[in-house]
Amino acid sequence: MRIAIAGAGAMGGRFGYMLQNSGQEVFYIDSWQENIDKMKTDGLTIDDNGQERKIPVKAYHAKQIGEEKADLIILFVKSMQLPEMLRDLKPIITKETKVICLLNGLGHVKTIEQYIPRPNIYVGVTLWTARMLGPAHVHLSGDGNIELQNIDPEMEEEAKKIADIFNAAGLKAKYSQNVLYSIWKKACINGAMNATCAILDCNLAQFNQIPHADIYIRNLLNEFVWAAKTEDQVELDAEEVFTVLKQTFDPSRQGLHYPSMHQDLVQNHRLTEVDYLNGYVWKLGREKGVSTPYCEMITILTHGKETILGIS
Numbered sequence: 475m476r477i478a479i480a481g482a483g484a485m486g487g488r489f490g491y492m493l494q495n496s497g498q499e500v501f502y503i504d505s506w507q508e509n510i511d512k513m514k515t516d517g518l519t520i521d522d523n524g525q526e527r528k529i530p531v532k533a534y535h536a537k538q539i540g541e542e543k544a545d546l547i548i549l550f551v552k553s554m555q556l557p558e559m560l561r562d563l564k565p566i567i568t569k570e571t572k573v574i575c576l577l578n579g580l581g582h583v584k585t586i587e588q589y590i591p592r593p594n595i596y597v598g599v600t601l602w603t604a605r606m607l608g609p610a611h612v613h614l615s616g617d618g619n620i621e622l623q624n625i626d627p628e629m630e631e632e633a634k635k636i637a638d639i640f641n642a643a644g645l646k647a648k649y650s651q652n653v654l655y656s657i658w659k660k661a662c663i664n665g666a667m668n669a670t671c672a673i674l675d676c677n678l679a680q681f682n683q684i685p686h687a688d689i690y691i692r693n694l695l696n697e698f699v700w701a702a703k704t705e706d707q708v709e710l711d712a713e714e715v716f717t718v719l720k721q722t723f724d725p726s727r728q729g730l731h732y733p734s735m736h737q738d739l740v741q742n743h744r745l746t747e748v749d750y751l752n753g754y755v756w757k758l759g760r761e762k763g764v765s766t767p768y769c770e771m772i773t774i775l776t777h778g779k780e781t782i783l784g785i786s
């Protein structure tokens with residue numbers, strides 16, 4: 475199977491590497507010129523749980539894809555890069571090309587269906603992680619899994635085949651009967667702490683120690699619970715999400731971790747995905763005439779910090 479990795483960053487590198495190792499024909503598409511140049515000359519360097527490996531890869535700049543066609547495209551850009559990447563992918567898409575989106579955040583199907591027929595769209599969430607050490611250099615650690623599902627009810631068997639491809643590569647994929655629930659749950663968890671840690675410049679354990687943290691978190695969770703029900707009839711259990719969050723704050727678990735928006739904004743001065751988490755809930759609230767003050771404030775402050783850092 476010819477698999478295109480659209481967005482050869484941290485997660486694209488992880489998935490491409492593992493799929494290539496399992497014998498799939500993988501090629502990488504990216505808009506970061508230095509990344510593509512290095513992949514072409516030196517291959518992809520993977521730091522896999524302390525062991526460094528270099529693998530030769532086929533890589534294209536998104537504006538110069540050439541003659542390749544893909545059977546499956548795995549999207550792994552940041553949310554705000556998605557529309558442009560989908561436009562650039564046009565030359566490699568056939569009537570049969572399937573597209574799977576494992577991005578964090580909300581609202582991606584609405585974007586993808588402007589470019590791809592619904593029967594070919596698959597979505598999911600993943601608990602795999604990865605980190606970029608530099609151009610064409612990806613750090614992998616820990617374990618993970620994937621939940622995925624078809625958008626078109628007729629395409630369940632095809633979704634299961636995609637899960638089989640991931641499983642053959644050790645990516646631990648499970649077919650989900652209700653992936654929307656998992657997508658909203660992950661967005662809710664991220665929305666309750668990710669941007670705030672970037673604004674406060676703190677890790678999860680430190681965030682948990684601020685006065686009134688529990689009240690603040692519960693207010694954010696309630697806004698996500700409302701949004702999930704309003705947009706997708708998903709019944710999130712705020713208490714369950716609160717319990718998961720409190721466990722992750724434990725320093726002996728993920729408490730010392732700085733979430734992705736902290737890594738993007740504070741550590742690397744890159745734009746965040748806030749518009750696809752808290753910003754998405756705020757936008758839905760405005761459309762429905764419902765106030766979502768916590769998501770509104772977090773979104774405004776995150777963009778404010780981007781402006782102050784000169785990256786907006």
Ligand code: NAD
Pocket residue numbers: 481482483484485486504505506509550551552553576577578579600601602603604605606734747
């Ligand atoms: P990433 O930033 O590593 O890669 C996304 C894009 O940004 C790629 O096109 C990449 O080439 C480009 N990029 C990366 N570093 C750059 C730099 N220094 N300069 C210029 N361009 C650069 O993103 P990711 O972490 O792979 O995330 C992709 C999606 O997957 C996001 O929606 C994210 O939320 C989600 N996700 C990430 C992880 C994780 O552990 N990284 C885990 C689960 C889900």
